[in-house]
Amino acid sequence: MFRNVAELVELAQSRNVPVSEIMIEQEMDVRSSTREQVVGQMERNLEVMEQAVERGITEDVRSHSGLTGGDAVLLQNYLKSGKSLSGETMLDAVSKAMATNEVNAAMGTICATPTAGSAGVVPGTLFAIREKINPTKEQMVRYLFTSGAFGFVVANNASISGAAGGCQAEVGSATGMAAAAIVELMGGTPEQSSHAFAIALKNMLGLVCDPVAGLVEVPCVKRNAMGASNALVAADMSLAGITSRIPCDEVIDAMYKIGQTMPSALRETAQGGLAATPTGRELEARIFGVSLDKK
Amino acid sequence: MAHARFSFSVIYEPRVHTVYIMKGGVDVKFRSVFDIIGPVMIGPSSSHTAGAARIGRVARHLFGREPESITISLYGSFAKTYKGHGTDVALVGGVLDFDTFDERIVNALTIAKEKKIKVRFIEEDAVTDHPNTARVHLKDDKGELELVGISIGGGKMEVIELNGFALGLSGNSPAILVVHNDRFGAIAGVSNLLAKHEINIGHMNVSRKEKGKEALMTIEVDQNIPQVVLDEVESLPNILQVAKISE
Numbered sequence: 001m002f003r004n005v006a007e008l009v010e011l012a013q014s015r016n017v018p019v020s021e022i023m024i025e026q027e028m029d030v031r032s033s034t035r036e037q038v039v040g041q042m043e044r045n046l047e048v049m050e051q052a053v054e055r056g057i058t059e060d061v062r063s064h065s066g067l068t069g070g071d072a073v074l075l076q077n078y079l080k081s082g083k084s085l086s087g088e089t090m091l092d093a094v095s096k097a098m099a100t101n102e103v104n105a106a107m108g109t110i111c112a113t114p115t116a117g118s119a120g121v122v123p124g125t126l127f128a129i130r131e132k133i134n135p136t137k138e139q140m141v142r143y144l145f146t147s148g149a150f151g152f153v154v155a156n157n158a159s160i161s162g163a164a165g166g167c168q169a170e171v172g173s174a175t176g177m178a179a180a181a182i183v184e185l186m187g188g189t190p191e192q193s194s195h196a197f198a199i200a201l202k203n204m205l206g207l208v209c210d211p212v213a214g215l216v217e218v219p220c221v222k223r224n225a226m227g228a229s230n231a232l233v234a235a236d237m238s239l240a241g242i243t244s245r246i247p248c249d250e251v252i253d254a255m256y257k258i259g260q261t262m263p264s265a266l267r268e269t270a271q272g273g274l275a276a277t278p279t280g281r282e283l284e285a286r287i288f289g290v291s292l293d294k295k
Numbered sequence: 296m297a298h299a300r301f302s303f304s305v306i307y308e309p310r311v312h313t314v315y316i317m318k319g320g321v322d323v324k325f326r327s328v329f330d331i332i333g334p335v336m337i338g339p340s341s342s343h344t345a346g347a348a349r350i351g352r353v354a355r356h357l358f359g360r361e362p363e364s365i366t367i368s369l370y371g372s373f374a375k376t377y378k379g380h381g382t383d384v385a386l387v388g389g390v391l392d393f394d395t396f397d398e399r400i401v402n403a404l405t406i407a408k409e410k411k412i413k414v415r416f417i418e419e420d421a422v423t424d425h426p427n428t429a430r431v432h433l434k435d436d437k438g439e440l441e442l443v444g445i446s447i448g449g450g451k452m453e454v455i456e457l458n459g460f461a462l463g464l465s466g467n468s469p470a471i472l473v474v475h476n477d478r479f480g481a482i483a484g485v486s487n488l489l490a491k492h493e494i495n496i497g498h499m500n501v502s503r504k505e506k507g508k509e510a511l512m513t514i515e516v517d518q519n520i521p522q523v524v525l526d527e528v529e530s531l532p533n534i535l536q537v538a539k540i541s542e
Contacts, residue, residue, distance in 0.1 A: 027327060042328075045329075045332055045335060048335045104339050106338065107337055107338050109337060109338075109396060110335070110336065111332065111335045112332075112335075112336060112449055114331045115340070115448060115450070116336060117339070145328060147331075147332060148329075148332040149328070151332070152331050155330065155331060155449060156324055156325050160331070160448045161342055161447060161448025162342070163342060163371070163426040163427050163448075164426060164447070164448060213379050214378070214379035214380060215339065215376075215380070216338065216339035216340045216343075216379075216380065217339070264426070267426065269371075269375045269376065269426075270375055270379070271375065288378060288379075
């Protein structure tokens with residue numbers, strides 16, 4: 001079992017196999033399962049992701065609170081105008097990331113990657129890249145195993161919980177996971193995946209978890225949007241040959257330590273940050289009839 | 296039986312649910328890629344909705360039946376944000392035996408009301424080790440159960456306390472819980488019996504509330520333990536109750 005990214009990369013490179021293969025084999029071993037069982041379960045997760053994305057970019061999805069919904073569709077419509085500055089794959093990924101989180105906020109069915117609040121980044125980037133390179137189903141499933149392998153290291157060595165480590169632990173982790181998986185899908189090496197992960201997470205360090213009214217909506221949906229764009233840029237940088245000066249495992253460790261020193265008001269308690277802004281408090285009071293900090 | 300307050304003889308059904316238990320030693324918290332890419336769930340929060348549902352469902356399975364009353368104390372982030380995340384709905388949904396992706400979770404409070412189950416939530420101010428902690432108390436005229444669960448992120452949860460006993464098991468391998476009298480030979484009896492059936496113990500923890508009174512063995516093993524072996528364990532001297540927890 002790999003304990004960190006360095007071991008994961010070493011395992012994959014010494015055997016000349018992709019990171020996804022290491023993850024599949026480890027899962028078969030841990031669960032005493034066949035390859036068919038493990039891959040089959042991931043295929044089912046992929047289907048759930050596809051359905052959530054599809055729903056989010058075509059339906060008028062609205063959350064119970066009314067805080068979020070409909071933005072994925074707006075962006076899809078804007079894309080069709082052909083006027084976008086940041087490009088088709090980029091905005092498609094952003095839209096599909098938001099689509100997933102809008103469905104999540106509406107208590108729809110999603111697949112946590114690694115959490116529900118950060119469930120948009122990995123599928124958002126994947127289904128946007130699908131439009132560009134038309135990957136096989138196997139490649140798409142491998143994308144999820146590679147994401148999972150990196151997320152596995154973060155979950156065990158740091159945290160993937162916003163309450164424990166802030167948004168950097170959730171959308172930050174998801175962004176790194178997606179960046180690493182994009183690299184593998186685009187033909188990069190395991191080493192390049194680790195650099196993409198490091199570059200992506202470095203730019204999410206310190207991100208607090210400050211959901212308005214404690215709901216996984218504002219700013220979560222838009223943080224997934226930016227996570228998706230960050231992942232694409234980090235992957236492109238790494239594929240271009242740019243490396244992270246700080247090794248991936250040390251970035252993960254830095255994220256963990258930042259999370260530990262983050263005040264509780266900024267770790268999913270709706271007590272600080274955007275949640276504590278005048279508008280945040282006003283929305284909160286409107287949704288619950290009374291502000292949470294006055295209870 | 297010494298602890299009628301908790302019916303412990305109920306066997307945890309294999310494959311229905313994974314029970315995640317306290318990390319110990321060098322074991323990792325997350326063992327499966329599907330802890331990271333998964334679970335498939337009803338939104339909006341993996342820790343506050345899916346993890347909460349799993350805590351409720353483990354309590355339900357260990358209790359073994361539908362309770363007449365549910366009292367849930369919420370701590371930390373759970374206490375601050377449970378309404379917005381549907382943590383209350385999810386915990387009760389779990390106690391009603393709904394899985395993380397079961398759409399009935401959304402209406403769990405209404406369903407509980409229809410079933411005439413008394414539901415009470417207590418927002419605690421006490422500071423706990425983990426920000427997402429819930430104490431679930433289930434009760435009916437036959438007995439009661441109290442379990443403390445923490446939601447550690449990504450929908451994964453751990454049971455850290457059961458009926459006042461601190462649990463010290465690691466990972467999500469098959470495990471058994473053995474309530475026994477705190478007497479010499481009780482532990483040896485169980486381990487010898489498992490050895491006789493060629494069942495290897497991967498991790499074992501013993502806790503007691505008071506010397507010479509009731510104690511709890513938590514034993515993690517490498518393979519599923521057949522019912523006949525459990526029956527044999529239960530018939531050993533000083534063994535009071537046995538429950539199986541499987542993947």
